[in-house]
Structure formats: C-alpha cells, structure tokens
Amino acid sequence: MEESNKDEIIGTDVLPNEKDDPQPEPLELETKEEVSVKPPDRPPPKIVEVYDCNASNALMYQYFGQRDYVECKSLIGEIQSKYNEKNEAALHVRGLIARNEGELEEAMECFQKAYEVSGKNKRYYYEMGRCNFLLGRHQIAVEQLKKASEVMKNNPKVWYWLARALYHFPTEMMNGKQFNPVESAKTVLMNPDIGRDSALICFLGRLCEELQDTKGAIAAYQSALKLESDNTDVMIRLGLLLLRMGDEQEGFEKLGNCLAYDPSNSQALLTIGSIMQSHFDHDVALNKYRVAADVCDYNGCLWNNIGIALLARNKAAASHSALKKASFINPLDYKISYNLGVLHDIMNLHCSALHYIKLCTELKPQNAKAVGAMAVILSHMGDNKNARLAYKRSIELQPFPSIVLNYAIFEYRMKDYPAVSKAVKLYKELEAAGSKCSLNNKQTANLLDAVLKQYDQQPAEH
Amino acid sequence: MSDDPVIEFTGFIKACRLFRENRLPEAEVVCTNLLRKNPLDQATWALKLQCLSDSTYVDELENEDMGLAETFLDQNVIAPSARPGTSFQRPKTTAKGINPILRPSTNAGRPLSGVVRPQSAFKSGSMDQAVRTARTAKTARAVSSTSARNMRLGTASMAAGADGEFVNLARIKLPKYAADPQVNRQLFEYVFYFVNDIKVAHEIAGIASKAAEFEDYYWKNQLAKCYLRLGMLQDATKQLQSSLQQRKLIETFALLAKTYNRVDQPMAALRTYAEGLDAFSEDVTMLTGMARVQEALGEYELSINFYKRVLDAQSNNIEAIACVATTYYYGGKPEIALRYYRRILQMGVSSPELFMNIGLCCLAAQQFDFALSSIIRAQATMTEDVAADVWYNIGQVMVDVGDLPSAARAYRLALTHDPDHSESLVNLGILRHREGRTDEARSLFGSAISKNPLMFEGNYNLALVCAAQGKYHECRRLIERALEAFPDHDHCKRMLNSLKPLYEAI
Numbered sequence: 001m002e003e004s005n006k007d008e009i010i011g012t013d014v015l016p017n018e019k020d021d022p023q024p025e026p027l028e029l030e031t032k033e034e035v036s037v038k039p040p041d042r043p044p045p046k047i048v049e050v051y052d053c054n055a056s057n058a059l060m061y062q063y064f065g066q067r068d069y070v071e072c073k074s075l076i077g078e079i080q081s082k083y084n085e086k087n088e089a090a091l092h093v094r095g096l097i098a099r100n101e102g103e104l105e106e107a108m109e110c111f112q113k114a115y116e117v118s119g120k121n122k123r124y125y126y127e128m129g130r131c132n133f134l135l136g137r138h139q140i141a142v143e144q145l146k147k148a149s150e151v152m153k154n155n156p157k158v159w160y161w162l163a164r165a166l167y168h169f170p171t172e173m174m175n176g177k178q179f180n181p182v183e184s185a186k187t188v189l190m191n192p193d194i195g196r197d198s199a200l201i202c203f204l205g206r207l208c209e210e211l212q213d214t215k216g217a218i219a220a221y222q223s224a225l226k227l228e229s230d231n232t233d234v235m236i237r238l239g240l241l242l243l244r245m246g247d248e249q250e251g252f253e254k255l256g257n258c259l260a261y262d263p264s265n266s267q268a269l270l271t272i273g274s275i276m277q278s279h280f281d282h283d284v285a286l287n288k289y290r291v292a293a294d295v296c297d298y299n300g301c302l303w304n305n306i307g308i309a310l311l312a313r314n315k316a317a318a319s320h321s322a323l324k325k326a327s328f329i330n331p332l333d334y335k336i337s338y339n340l341g342v343l344h345d346i347m348n349l350h351c352s353a354l355h356y357i358k359l360c361t362e363l364k365p366q367n368a369k370a371v372g373a374m375a376v377i378l379s380h381m382g383d384n385k386n387a388r389l390a391y392k393r394s395i396e397l398q399p400f401p402s403i404v405l406n407y408a409i410f411e412y413r414m415k416d417y418p419a420v421s422k423a424v425k426l427y428k429e430l431e432a433a434g435s436k437c438s439l440n441n442k443q444t445a446n447l448l449d450a451v452l453k454q455y456d457q458q459p460a461e462h
Numbered sequence: 463m464s465d466d467p468v469i470e471f472t473g474f475i476k477a478c479r480l481f482r483e484n485r486l487p488e489a490e491v492v493c494t495n496l497l498r499k500n501p502l503d504q505a506t507w508a509l510k511l512q513c514l515s516d517s518t519y520v521d522e523l524e525n526e527d528m529g530l531a532e533t534f535l536d537q538n539v540i541a542p543s544a545r546p547g548t549s550f551q552r553p554k555t556t557a558k559g560i561n562p563i564l565r566p567s568t569n570a571g572r573p574l575s576g577v578v579r580p581q582s583a584f585k586s587g588s589m590d591q592a593v594r595t596a597r598t599a600k601t602a603r604a605v606s607s608t609s610a611r612n613m614r615l616g617t618a619s620m621a622a623g624a625d626g627e628f629v630n631l632a633r634i635k636l637p638k639y640a641a642d643p644q645v646n647r648q649l650f651e652y653v654f655y656f657v658n659d660i661k662v663a664h665e666i667a668g669i670a671s672k673a674a675e676f677e678d679y680y681w682k683n684q685l686a687k688c689y690l691r692l693g694m695l696q697d698a699t700k701q702l703q704s705s706l707q708q709r710k711l712i713e714t715f716a717l718l719a720k721t722y723n724r725v726d727q728p729m730a731a732l733r734t735y736a737e738g739l740d741a742f743s744e745d746v747t748m749l750t751g752m753a754r755v756q757e758a759l760g761e762y763e764l765s766i767n768f769y770k771r772v773l774d775a776q777s778n779n780i781e782a783i784a785c786v787a788t789t790y791y792y793g794g795k796p797e798i799a800l801r802y803y804r805r806i807l808q809m810g811v812s813s814p815e816l817f818m819n820i821g822l823c824c825l826a827a828q829q830f831d832f833a834l835s836s837i838i839r840a841q842a843t844m845t846e847d848v849a850a851d852v853w854y855n856i857g858q859v860m861v862d863v864g865d866l867p868s869a870a871r872a873y874r875l876a877l878t879h880d881p882d883h884s885e886s887l888v889n890l891g892i893l894r895h896r897e898g899r900t901d902e903a904r905s906l907f908g909s910a911i912s913k914n915p916l917m918f919e920g921n922y923n924l925a926l927v928c929a930a931q932g933k934y935h936e937c938r939r940l941i942e943r944a945l946e947a948f949p950d951h952d953h954c955k956r957m958l959n960s961l962k963p964l965y966e967a968i
Binding site for chain 1: 952967
C-alpha cells in the first residue's frame with residue numbers, strides 16, 4: 001500500500017506527516033487541501049505533488065483481461081479510496097465486472113458514477129442501456145442506446161443492442177399502423193458496418209428467419225460462419241434452415257461439420273438421425289441416437305425418433321417402450337401420441353390405438369392425418385359407421401392422397417361403388433395438383449380404377 | 463373340568479403376567495396398587511417403570527426426524543465439499559443418477575421413493591427456504607433441535623403424570639439407583655422414552671456404565687442413543703465402536719450407520735452395514751439400510767437389488783415392495799410395478815395412495831377400465847392429507863386422456879386442498895401457457911417457485927418464459943437455480959452459455 005503510494009506520487013519528497021500515517025484516507029484529505037485550498041498569503045509549499053489517478057489503469061485492465069476479478073476489484077477499491085472515486089476508467093471497469101458477475105444494480109450505479117465523473121459522456125449510456133436491456137426494461141434501454149448512438153456513430157455494437165432491445169417490444173398499433181418489432185429491429189441492423197462481428201450477423205439472420213426472409217437469413221449465417229468458422233450454433237441454425245428450404249445435401253453437410261467440432265451435440269445428432277431415417281437408413285440413425293441418448297436421455301423427441309427407427313426394424317415391443325418413454329417426457333406432444341396410435345394399430349391393439357389417436361386429435365384438433373388414422377383404426381375395429389364419418393371429416397379438413405385412397409378402399413369393402421369412384425376421382429385430382437404420392441399409392445389407385453371399370457361393365461351386362 | 467380350580471393370580475405375579483401379555487395399562491394399575499401398600503418394593507417399582515416406558519417406546523433406529531436447527535446449523539459434516547458420490551449432497555457418480563425429468567423429486571429435492579420416510583426430507587438448500595417450507599401446511603418441520611416426534615412424546619408424558627409424576631427425577635438419588643443393576647435399565651428407559659429427559663438419561667447411563675466397569679455393551683449403546691439425541695455425533699460413534707468390539711449387535715451396527723448418515727458419510731455407513739451383514743447374514747435391517755442409502759445416492763439398480771434381498775429374507779416387507787415397484791414404474795415397466803403393488807394390496811394394506819399407484823400403473827399399461835376403477839376407489843377413500851396428490855394425479859390422467867380443461871380443473875382442485883402443491887401450480891402454468899395466457903402462466907410458475915425454490919420444473923419453465931419475453935437477467939438467475947436442482951440438464955447449460963455473451967460482450 002505504502003509502496004504503491006510512493007509510486008504514484010510524483011515528487012521528490014514526501015510530507016513528513018504522511019510518512020507516519022499508513023492509512024490512505026487522511027492522504028486524500030491532504031490531496032484535497034493541496035488542490036483546492038491554496039492560501040495565497042502563506043509561503044508557497046516547497047514540494048509540488050502531482051497525482052495521477054490513472055497510473056495503475058494498465059494493471060487494472062490487465063487483471064480485467066485475465067478475468068482475475070478478485071485482484072481487479074481490490075485494485076479498483078484501492079484506486080477509488082485513494083482518489084475519492086474520481087477515476088472514470090476504474091468506475092467503468094468496476095461496472096463491467098459487476099455486470100459479468102450478474103450484479104446489474106451495482107453495475108448501473110458504477111456506470112452512472114462514471115457518467116457523472118466523465119463530464120456526462122454519453123458513451124456510458126451504452127453500458128446502462130445494456131443493463132436495462134438485460135433487466136427487461138426495453139423501453140428505457142432503447143432510449144439510452146439511442147443517446148449512446150449519437151456519440152458512438154461508427155460502432156455497430158450499439159445498433160446490435162438497440163435491435164435486440166427493439167426486438168422485445170410488444171407488437172401494438174402505433175400511429176395507426178402495426179408496429180412490427182422484428183421488422184424495425186432488422187431495419188436498425190441493416191448497416192454495412194455490422195459485417196465485422198459474427199454475433200451481429202447471426203442475430204440479423206435470426207430476424208430474417210422470423211420475417212420469412214430465408215435467403216437473407218442463409219446469407220447472414222454464411223457470412224457469420226466465414227468470420228467464425230467453428231461456431232456450432234450458427235452451423236445448426238444454417239443446417240436447419242437449409243433443410244427447411246429443401247436443400248438436404250447442403251444442410252446435411254453443415255450439420256456434419258457441426259458434429260466434427262462437437263461430436264455429442266444432441267441437436268445436430270437428432271437432426272442428422274432424422275434425415276437418415278427419412279432415407280430409410282435406420283441402423284445408422286439408431287447409432288447416432290445412441291450417442292445423443294448418452295448426453296441427454298430426457299429428450300422426448302429423441303425417444304420418439306428412436307421408437308420410429310425401431311418400428312422400422314420390426315421391433316414393435318422395443319419401439320413401444322421407447323415411444324412410451326417419449327410420451328412420459330412430453331405428454332403434450334401430439335406427434336408422439338399419433339405414433340403411439342399407429343404403433344398400437346400395428347400391434348393389433350385397436351382399443352389402445354384409438355385412445356392414443358383420440359389423444360392426438362384432442363391435443364391438435366383439425367389435424368386431417370390424425371382423423372384419417374382414426375378412421376383406419378375404427379374400420380379395423382369394425383365400427384364402419386364412425387369410420388366413414390371420420391374419413392369424411394378428414395377429407396373435409398384437408399384431403400391427403402393416401403387418406404383419400406384409404407377411404408376408397410374402405411368404401412370398396414363396404415360395396416358402395418359410386419363413393420369409391422368419387423374418391424378415386426378426388427385422388428386423381430390431387431395427384432394432378434401435385435400432391436406427394438408414393439409409388440404404392442399410384443399402383444393402388446390404378447388397381448382400384450381397373451376394378452371399378454370391371455364393376456361398371458358388370459351391371460350393364462345384366 | 464369344572465373341578466379344576468381357577469387359578470387367580472394376584473399381586474406382583476398378576477402384574478408380571480399382564481405385562482407379559484402386553485396389557486400395559488392394567489399391569490400399571492396393579493403395580494400402582496401394590497406400590498401404594500409398599501412404596502419401597504423395588505421389583506414392583508421397576509415393573510411399573512417398564513410398563514410406562516414400553517407404552518411410549520419408539521424404535522430409535524427409525525426415528526430419523528431432524529429439526530431445522532440440526533439440519534442447517536449442523537457442524538458435524540466432516541467434508542463440506544465432498545467428492546461426487548461420497549455425499550448425499552453430491553450424489554451423482556453417473557450422469558443418470560438423479561434426474562428430475564425421468565423420476566420426479568420430492569419437495570425437498572430428493573428423488574421420489576416408494577415410501578415416505580422422514581430421512582428423505584434432509585437436503586441442503588438454504589435455511590431461508592427451509593423456514594419457509596416449515597411454515598406451509600403440509601411439510602411442517604420441527605424448528606427446535608429435538609425432533610417433532612420427541613416433542614409429541616414429551617407432551618404425552620406430561621398428560622400421563624397429571625396426578626404428580628411417578629418418579630421425581632429431581633429428588634431421586636440418581637447415583638444409587640443408576641448404579642444398581644437390578645433397576646437401572648428400567649429407570650433409564652423410563653427417563654429416556656417416557657420422561658424424554660435426555661440429560662438425566664445420559665447421567666444414568668454414564669453412572670451405570672461406570673458401575674459396570676465400562677464392560678457392558680448395553681450401556682454403551684444407551685449412551686450412544688443419548689449422544690445421538692443430543693446431537694453429539696462423534697461421541698456417539700466412539701461409544702458404538704467400542705460397543706461393537708465387545709459384542710456385535712444388529713442394533714449397534716444400525717445405530718453406527720445412522721450416525722454416519724447424519725454426518726453425511728454414506729460410504730462409511732454402507733461399510734458399517736456390510737460389516738453387519740458379515741456378522742448377521744441376510745439381516746433385514748442391514749439390507750434395508752443399505753438399500754436406503756443407495757437410493758439416496760441415486761443408485762437405483764443397487765438399491766433395488768438390496769430390496770430384493772430383503773424380500774428374499776422377509777417377503778412381506780412393504781417398504782421393499784413399494785420401493786421396487788416405484789423404481790420399476792419410473793423405469794418404464796408399469797406392468798411389473800403393478801404386480802408389486804398388487805402384492806401389497808393382497809397383504810391387506812388398502813390406502814388411497816396404493817389405489818392411486820395401481821391406477822397409474824394400469825393406465826401406463828393401458829388397462830383403462832381397471833385404471834378408472836382404481837382411481838375412483840382412491841378418490842373415494844382419500845383423506846385430506848393426500849387429497850392434493852390424488853387430485854394432481856387425476857390431472858395427470860386427464861392430460862393422458864387429452865382432456866386438458868378437466869386436467870386444469872383437477873389441478874385447481876389439488877390446489878384447493880393444498881395451496882402449496884407446487885407440482886400442480888407448474889402443470890397448471892404449462893396448460894395456461896399452451897392457451898396463450900402467458901402472464902397467468904408466469905404468475906403460476908412464480909408462485910410454484912416461491913413455494914418450492916429447489917424445484918427444477920418451475921425454475922426452468924419460468925426461465926423459458928422470461929427468455930421469450932426478453933427478461934434475460936431473471937432468466938439467468940432462474941436457469942442457475944434450475945441447474946442446482948439438475949446439474950446435467952443439457953438445454954439449461956446451453957441456454958446459460960448463450961446468455962453469458964449478453965453480459966460479457968464488450
């Protein structure tokens with residue numbers, strides 16, 4: 001303490017009473033007198049002392065950079081008690097430390113003090129705005145950040161935080177037109193300067209994604225990856241986005257890249273597994289899932305996919321327990337209950353199947369596929385009246401080619417031939433309209449057509 | 463036959479016979495009459511002491527209630543920052559140890575067990591939280607250092623001694639009677655169990671042990687019991703160890719393991735139980751103790767194996783059956799769990815909890831008709847203290863059926879029975895959030911956390927809502943607390959990592 005005092009006092013000699021007193025507090029008083037009260041009538045003091053409150057800033061910054069917060073705080077305490085809280089940089093760093101440690105109130109206080117000390121430098125509005133943003137006071141944050149942006153014109157970070165705060169504004173009517181927080185956040189971020197920081201571009205990508213601007217989002221993520229090629233988060237986002245666009249090859253590549261950096265990334269594993277499953281490569285998918293289940297075995301979607309992969313390998317019992325586990329974890333996920341319904345129907349447990357399909361329709365009403373599946377199960381149970389109702393309802397909600405075909409077969413079994421021909425006609429229309437139809441579907445439709453023609457001829461002969 | 467004279471016992475013999483037949487109040491009356499005639503009759507006096515203490519006898523091994531002061535002002539813990547797996551506070555040795563998603567935890571943050579036992583209530587956490595929990599209706603915890611059960615016993619003894627206490631401890635010549643091997647055991651048990659004056663009991667045991675020249679294992683055990691009650695765990699350990707050197711007793715092993723559990727040394731406890739098993743092979747007390755410790759450590763497989771050994775030795779041990787059933791249920795084998803629960807039912811136990819469990823197992827095994835009747839049975843027979851849990855489970859069943867409005871109603875009913883039922887609060891919050899009523903969901907999650915701050919689900923769900931609303935600071939706090947309850951939760955960790963840059967970016 002004493003030694004450092006000596007270091008900072010630039011002068012040849014030290015006042016004798018200072019030597020006796022090891023405490024820094026009286027020293028401050030001394031400085032004040034030295035600076036402010038200078039009686040002109042007294043003979044001028046021999047020793048002139050110059051105090052440099054910024055002398056140990058370099059050390060402070062070094063500690064801060066090394067994340068040695070304990071040392072740094074004690075150094076700052078020393079500086080502040082010595083110079084009566086006049087060191088602006090120390091106040092600033094103290095605030096940063098407090099914010100890093102999650103003490104936002106304290107951080108705001110420090111920044112406020114720094115603001116006062118600095119002669120109202122608006123730069124500190126940037127820090128305060130960020131604290132307010134973290135506290136969820138987005139309105140205040142935006143105001144402060146806007147003030148900060150007046151001084152920090154060339155710093156894209158201000159725009160980034162401003163956009164983030166704007167993003168959380170409530171959607172409401174403003175001046176007669178709809179205020180879209182995402183749109184306005186994007187407008188703020190649309191600035192050529194942001195191309196230097198991946199976090200900024202990544203957020204822009206997220207905004208674009210939310211505004212359905214997939215091309216913009218992909219471009220943003222790709223340039224973020226150029227800046228920071230090992231960011232697995234961005235890779236997953238980009239991969240998922242590409243997959244959603246239908247670009248499977250690219251998306252798969254990105255996710256594979258992500259796994260190269262982080263082999264146990266459960267999100268990437270799950271996605272890759274599901275892509276493989278959609279290409280009927282269930283064994284590889286199961287291998288991927290095994291790694292993912294090791295990391296977190298409490299993921300309902302994961303167990304759902306495992307269940308489907310096992311079912312594809314004709315292991316109904318194992319699939320059943322996997323799906324049950326999935327539904328234990330995610331009881332409100334309609335897809336899992338749909339799968340359970342289908343599985344039970346395969347296992348010839350129609351009552352349970354109906355239960356799960358009903359659960360699915362309760363959780364997600366107006367789902368044509370679920371209603372269609374329910375119709376199939378009902379017809380398996382022999383409840384033809386309700387099965388027909390369910391088919392009609394499903395087609396009414398949204399006609400899927402496979403369900404329409406199922407309906408046609410059902411009506412054929414019921415020997416209601418006009419209904420069959422109507423259904424087949426609907427199927428043809430759907431196929432012509434470009435709905436996805438499997439090869440199997442097409443064959444069945446042709447078969448039905450042929451049978452119908454045969455039937456049409458028969459009554460003519462009689 | 464009628465010629466045979468009817469033998470009528472009188473006097474001391476009668477009292478002895480009544481005592482043998484466990485008709486304690488009658489025996490006590492006879493003794494009182496005898497003592498009125500001859501107040502200096504030591505045999506009668508001792509018998510009366512025995513009658514009184516037997517009527518309030520509690521198995522000291524099962525008496526695990528711990529007061530607040532003992533739990534939180536505890537100075538006995540040997541290693542405050544233990545290696546994982548060597549402490550109840552840091553139980554996980556594997557990633558799949560304690561996992562509140564796959565196996566729900568109790569109010570105190572312990573994984574759910576098959577039976578309710580007081581021991582499962584102890585858990586780190588803050589004093590503040592414990593005090594708040596103590597104030598709620600259902601999980602009252604004794605605040606003082608003597609446990610709740612002891613306080614109840616204490617008041618019982620006061621009532622019994624309304625016409626003046628039987629033995630005036632302040633005036634009795636303790637050194638004389640305590641050193642007398644004919645009566646000192648009875649006197650000790652009377653003081654320990656009936657009067658519940660541990661200080662005097664300790665004095666008696668000390669004098670008696672000295673009189674027996676420190677050779678009597680019985681007195682060492684009694685001293686250890688006193689030390690346990692007084693919270694002097696190290697002295698208790700010393701006494702028990704020296705007792706074991708003289709003679710190996712099941713009780714001594716069990717008490718020693720219990721002391722080790724108290725000082726949070728599960729490994730030492732397990733070792734003691736294993737030594738006990740060497741001396742008394744397949745002993746139920748030892749096996750049950752080991753199973754409990756393993757369960758508290760999150761090692762369900764091992765725990766179940768011990769419980770199965772218990773069942774080999776004693777096939778009607780309800781605790782073992784229930785724990786095995788619970789583990790099977792949460793292990794995704796409801797059909798097997800159902801068989802175990804049915805076994806409990808066959809043994810004549812019929813409680814609403816049991817019927818509810820059977821109902822849930824049936825539902826999970828898709829025996830819907832049976833599930834319904836069991837749940838209706840549970841609901842019909844439920845008492846006020848389990849009503850909230852029963853309604854909560856009915857809510858779960860409603861979710862499984864897909865009837866979400868009814869589920870919400872069931873949760874509300876659970877909350878009317880127990881306003882502090884945090885699980886119902888959380889689930890109701892989830893349903894509200896699904897309906898898009900975010901603010902309502904927020905307040906429900908918030909009150910769930912205030913009722914049970916260690917709850918993983920409440921903290922995590924509120925954190926998700928906060929993150930969506932841009933309240934990142936609150937979100938960070940909540941995630942950190944959720945991670946305390948479930949340190950390995952992948953999504954929480956990822957969220958925390960994505961929150962950090964918001965603070966630390968320059």
